[in-house]
Amino acid sequence: MNCIRTAAVTAAAVGLTIASFTSATAAAPVAPKFLSASQLPASISPWHADPVQQGLPDSGSVCTEGIAPKASSRYRDFRTELDTGARQTTTVASSEARAKALAAKLRTAIEGCLERLKEQNPGLEGEAFYHGKVNVEEGAHVYSIDTSHPEVGSTDIGLYSVGRDGRTVTVLEWGQMGELDGAPLEGFKKTAQVSVAKLY
Template sequence: MTTFRSALTASAVVLGLAALATAPAQAAAQPAFLAASQMPSSSTPWTASQIFTGVPENGGALCAPYKIPAQNTRYREFNTELDTNGVQITTVARTEADAVKLVDTLRKSLAGCGPLLQKQNPGLKAVSAAHGKVAVEEGAWVYSLDTADPQVGNTDIHLFSVGRDGRTVTFVRWGQMGDFKDAPLNAFRTTTKTAVNKLH
């Protein structure tokens, strides 16, 4: 009887281990996104969309369209009642080396955006500027784009940032009508730091 019970116990242990081995691995936690309240303050409150899979239809990144792959990517859009808007796009690269390469690609696109837009749109005045590195995780970098279209009288200002935590890269854009003097650069730096810190 003792031998029979021992055999049953051993069989139960083996079956239990087999069940653990075949159970699906718990899905890794997805990178977290900014909340509406974490965007730079505005005269009217921000609202945030749900989190979507892939990239926005236009490629998601003014100055860097179609640079961010749709695979393993999600995004959230932000708006106010005025003409202020934004987006956060986050992607998990296959390797950390791939993430580093993507950050470099996005930074080059943002730095050269103004001259490229002027070349593509005769008459448009566009100035890009780099605003340094934010000390967070593997780093984040902030850029601006100031555009003016004399033919229609529109002026727009955008702020961008690209940051990385391991294999995860996040891109944040803020924009509104106006000039660079209207841009909340310091607040956007804080938003950028929060965005990268929230990834994992």
């Protein structure tokens, strides 16, 4: 009788442990996915993707540095053999309202980025444009910043998107030497759409 009762208690305890483990596993948050190198806009030379890193990069993004919280962010850098690079940064906020506020703050930072760059670099010239909203989840907003420094003789073009899916915000940055008319804007819009759609 005692053996039967002990076996029953043991079985119940094991069942409870398994149930607790299953519940904990089910409750574990799913980390958002990142773009792969093949999903970047077409380039003359192949894209290479670095591993996804925790936090924020030491060399911050020019337009959005210091805005996203480091503890809840991850990023991935992409590069080609030419002077073309890209970065995706993803932040998971504690609530959808905070994610919405973060996305708005990032968009404002990009919209004012050219003026800040001009203040920091006397002689810098440029144009900034908003290229509209890509229809995916809560949307992805696309921007371009075209800069030149006549004294140095350099021209650079940067494309940016800020997208959101629920509590998750992702920022995509792409840059190379050249001007807007030589940038893959339509390809970047498609990549921006994928960057949000692929998160979950």
